[in-house]
Amino acid sequence: MKDEEHQHQVAVVEWWAYAHKGLGLPEFALFAVPNAGAGAQRGQAGKMKAEGARSGIPDLLLPVERHGRKGLAIEMKSETGRLSVSQIEVLEWFRTLGWQVEVCYSADAAIAVLQQYLGARA
16 A cells, blocks of 8 residues: 555654764755656656656665665565565666665664664664
């Protein structure tokens, strides 16, 4: 369910707004790249595609080097969500570039991944 995925991602971003200073990073270090999907308003998906939106881009990106990795890419999914073919392709490409890639099915899981990646205590 897209709304569940949305709520989880919002919770991660809200946590980040509070936690980023303690992690020594600016708030803008973790960001989402909007990609209009099936739920987009009429015409919005076409506009975004014309602007360069690409299918399969991860939901959250943290371009911060840690543990020999170039950055962290997180794809948020609902409990029953599945990766699309384009998401699998893009996530694998990020891996080949030296990024850590994670698929998270809850806000708690994504926050734990961020804390682990950044070496923070839970």
